[in-house]
């Protein structure tokens with residue numbers, strides 16, 4: 589196995605691993621399949637020192653599925669590479685709230701792959717939280733209650749009132765057999781068949797619970813760090829604490845399926 593030559597270091601108690609000794613742009617399909625298995629085991633992977641060209645980044649992402657753009661973000665670069673876009677902090681590419689990508693879509697993103705091009709000397713870390721651990725740490729009666737609920741994910745708070753859909757509160761991952769809490773602090777505004785007022789207290793509890801520090805890991809970016817994560821089982825949050833510094837990333841997003849219960 590190729591990964592015998594890779595060094596894998598767990599970064600958080602429940603999720604996150606750093607992988608060194610690999611050049612992602614040169615990986616074979618068999619090695620990429622090993623990366624998918626590592627991702628299933630760790631939910632978020634960090635690869636330092638991957639200075640990927642746009643075509644290499646796109647080719648790497650395509651192995652994992654069809655790539656999609658971001659419906660809410662526009663990037664002039666997209667003309668040249670429609671499947672890759674640049675997140676530039678100075679032009680609005682700041683994602684400083686806990687979220688899972690694109691949950692207002694019927695088929696939310698499966699995977700996101702980010703390559704750091706220019707990062708602040710201090711600050712600008714990203715955190716992830718583990719929604720499988722969050723589900724597993726709920727008391728059984730609350731798990732049962734969540735198992736039966738669905739929530740409306742509405743992109744109205746991000747000025748896209750035309751984009752909304754209903755998802756189950758608990759996602760079952762057909763590849764790993766795991767169950768994950770499937771919430772979003774901004775888009776999931778109420779439970780199906782309930783009012784916002786009725787839903788708010790439990791949504792607030794679940795959002796706080798999901799982001800408890802013991803369910804998180806954090807990356808200190810360097811230029812060239814590539815991170816990839818499984819949107820079916822994590823949320824992420826980019827720290828906006830680098831006033832005066834530039835932060836610029838390239839991103840591809842792998843399209844997902846309708847969440848299964």
Ligand code: SIN
Pocket residue numbers: 675681682683700713714824825826837839
């Ligand atoms: C994102 O939410 O896709 C961006 C994360 C980051 O900027 O670290």
